[in-house]
Amino acid sequence: MKCIAYVSRVPISNRTIRMPTGLSDIVSVSRKHNPKSQITGIISYRDGQYLQVLEGPYLEVDKLMSKIASDPRHEDLWVFLDVRVIKRSFNNWAVSVFDFVDQGNFFNAFIENNSAVLNSFNESQQRRIQPFIDIKKSDTVPEKYYEGKDLRLLAWPDLNNESQPQMIMNLCIKLTKKPYSFNALADSGEFGSHHQVTQIIREFDRLGLLSVTEPAPIHEQTVNEKKPNKFYGAIKKFLGMR
Numbered sequence: 001m002k003c004i005a006y007v008s009r010v011p012i013s014n015r016t017i018r019m020p021t022g023l024s025d026i027v028s029v030s031r032k033h034n035p036k037s038q039i040t041g042i043i044s045y046r047d048g049q050y051l052q053v054l055e056g057p058y059l060e061v062d063k064l065m066s067k068i069a070s071d072p073r074h075e076d077l078w079v080f081l082d083v084r085v086i087k088r089s090f091n092n093w094a095v096s097v098f099d100f101v102d103q104g105n106f107f108n109a110f111i112e113n114n115s116a117v118l119n120s121f122n123e124s125q126q127r128r129i130q131p132f133i134d135i136k137k138s139d140t141v142p143e144k145y146y147e148g149k150d151l152r153l154l155a156w157p158d159l160n161n162e163s164q165p166q167m168i169m170n171l172c173i174k175l176t177k178k179p180y181s182f183n184a185l186a187d188s189g190e191f192g193s194h195h196q197v198t199q200i201i202r203e204f205d206r207l208g209l210l211s212v213t214e215p216a217p218i219h220e221q222t223v224n225e226k227k228p229n230k231f232y233g234a235i236k237k238f239l240g241m242r
């Protein structure tokens with residue numbers, strides 16, 4: 001079995017605050033293909049870059065890597081790890097979007113196991129992968145972070161372990177079609193208190209399922225100002241108004 005890890009850059013036009021556009025398509029195709037090829041791994045996005053780890057049979061990993069390398073949704077791909085392994089590091093994931101804040105233990109073990117390789121990189125190479133290694137340190141998102149932002153779900157959470165699957169499903173439906181305002185969601189009362197909505201959203205975000213964007217500017221409607229009545233001035237004058 002082999003393990004490949006790479007970082008790649010997302011073209012600027014596809015970047016949003018937390019997740020690049022097109023990620024949900026990548027995730028759904030990966031969920032379909034990877035189990036068939038016995039490939040597991042993780043994908044994450046930070047600061048305009050993807051980091052993906054793929055592990056599985058030699059042939060399958062190489063086949064997938066050559067497909068991924070020619071995918072126009074990213075560029076400047078650097079395979080920073082290509083090693084033979086006897087054990088998987090991400091046994092449970094058929095390449096899911098993965099947030100290291102949440103699943104830090106597995107990623108830390110992965111980094112630890114490969115520290116010799118990672119430490120051999122020069123300064124600019126280290127800098128390139130550092131945002132992913134720093135993830136563990138990053139704090140949880142503050143309560144007010146989503147205020148005034150638009151949210152969209154990139155992939156659905158696993159509803160099997162949810163205590164209120166129907167409610168979470170309704171919330172997911174709202175966030176699926178197009179960006180939906182956090183404030184509208186929280187103010188509707190449909191999904192509990194403001195705080196409860198924040199908790200759910202934060203969880204989606206931690207799992208890397210969410211795109212958070214500034215709301216699109218509202219195009220000013222051209223207000224058709226009524227032309228003043230030509231008699232208006234005369235009437236005002238007549239009534240003694242100024």
Ligand SMILES: Cc1cc2nc3c(=O)[nH]c(=O)nc-3n(C[C@H](O)[C@H](O)[C@H](O)COP(=O)(O)O)c2cc1C
Pocket residue numbers: 008026029030031033034043050052064067068069071073074095
């Ligand atoms: C960053 C990134 C990661 C990707 N990861 C996978 C993956 O793990 N599995 C997968 O099947 N496709 C992945 N893709 C998509 C493939 O490049 C390709 O579009 C997809 O496998 C569809 O191939 P097909 O047209 O042969 O069905 C990824 C694409 C990008 C940009």
